[in-house]
Amino acid sequence: MPLPDDQPHTRTRLPVGEQGSAQPAGRQPRPLRTLLTVLVVVTLLVVAISIANSGKTVPQSGGADRSAAPLPPDATAPTAASGQLPVSTTTNGIGTGYPHTEQGAQSAAANYAVALGGAEMFRTEGRRTILGAIADPAALDALRGRLDQAMTPQALAGYGLDAQGRAPTGLMFVSRAVPIGTRTDGYTADTTKALVWCAGLGGLAGSGSTLPVKATWYTLTLTLHWVGGDWKLTDFSRQSGPAPVPADQQAAGPDEITGAVQQFGGFRYAR
Numbered sequence: 001m002p003l004p005d006d007q008p009h010t011r012t013r014l015p016v017g018e019q020g021s022a023q024p025a026g027r028q029p030r031p032l033r034t035l036l037t038v039l040v041v042v043t044l045l046v047v048a049i050s051i052a053n054s055g056k057t058v059p060q061s062g063g064a065d066r067s068a069a070p071l072p073p074d075a076t077a078p079t080a081a082s083g084q085l086p087v088s089t090t091t092n093g094i095g096t097g098y099p100h101t102e103q104g105a106q107s108a109a110a111n112y113a114v115a116l117g118g119a120e121m122f123r124t125e126g127r128r129t130i131l132g133a134i135a136d137p138a139a140l141d142a143l144r145g146r147l148d149q150a151m152t153p154q155a156l157a158g159y160g161l162d163a164q165g166r167a168p169t170g171l172m173f174v175s176r177a178v179p180i181g182t183r184t185d186g187y188t189a190d191t192t193k194a195l196v197w198c199a200g201l202g203g204l205a206g207s208g209s210t211l212p213v214k215a216t217w218y219t220l221t222l223t224l225h226w227v228g229g230d231w232k233l234t235d236f237s238r239q240s241g242p243a244p245v246p247a248d249q250q251a252a253g254p255d256e257i258t259g260a261v262q263q264f265g266g267f268r269y270a271r
Contacts, residue, residue, distance in 0.1 A: 091133040098231045106182040108231035109194030109222045117177025122165035136225045136232035160204045160211045171206040174213045196220045205258040217243035
């Protein structure tokens with residue numbers, strides 16, 4: 001029969017292996033303490049990694065390590081900007097007075113390539129003016145004779161010009177050379193050969209032209225001599241190419257080309 005409530009209760013002890021799995025109240029897990037411990041460990045790891053990487057160079061965008069030591073002057077890329085000012089003097093509109101250096105020779109060659117590739121070279125007086133500004137006086141007569149002999153009425157007709165180098169009425173003759181790059185071959189302080197890789201434009205611009213303006217690629221080899229305090233031309237030759245693969249691009253109409261030639265002046269100084 002049931003015992004009355006005022007009787008003492010009997011406490012039963014189970015064997016150690018059979019006791020309940022519940023922990024005493026003092027040993028309950030504390031999530032906040034665990035989270036703080038994890039955060040401290042992660043923070044210490046981040047700090048350690050930062051210290052380890054502090055002495056390493058981090059590449060800039062594009063993967064280039066821009067903190068690398070600069071190249072010595074003689075190892076600089078040939079097309080790198082020198083920081084030197086361009087020539088400040090001209091003769092008949094052509095830059096003159098180039099430095100007595102290898103880069104000065106390349107600068108002269110690039111500018112002379114622009115002059116030799118211009119439309120004025122197809123006219124007798126223009127040709128004489130250009131050669132008078134860029135040629136070695138000792139080679140001037142030979143260069144003039146050679147070019148005068150090459151610019152025959154038949155040769156000029158192949159460009160759509162008359163015997164005086166004039167374009168037909170209503171059309172504009174276009175001839176421009178744009179240096180892409182330069183290099184020297186066998187440079188000395190007295191003489192050198194300078195090669196100029198060029199993109200050229202040539203043809204007749206305007207409505208009704210049967211010789212539309214086309215792009216060409218060629219390399220000019222100019223022999224330069226240091227004379228009278230400047231680099232001067234003694235001889236030159238032209239080779240075709242190297243030509244890149246043409247772009248899949250819509251050609252401009254004749255009026256658009258005419259407008260561009262009139263609105264965009266050519267460069268006088270390069271390099």
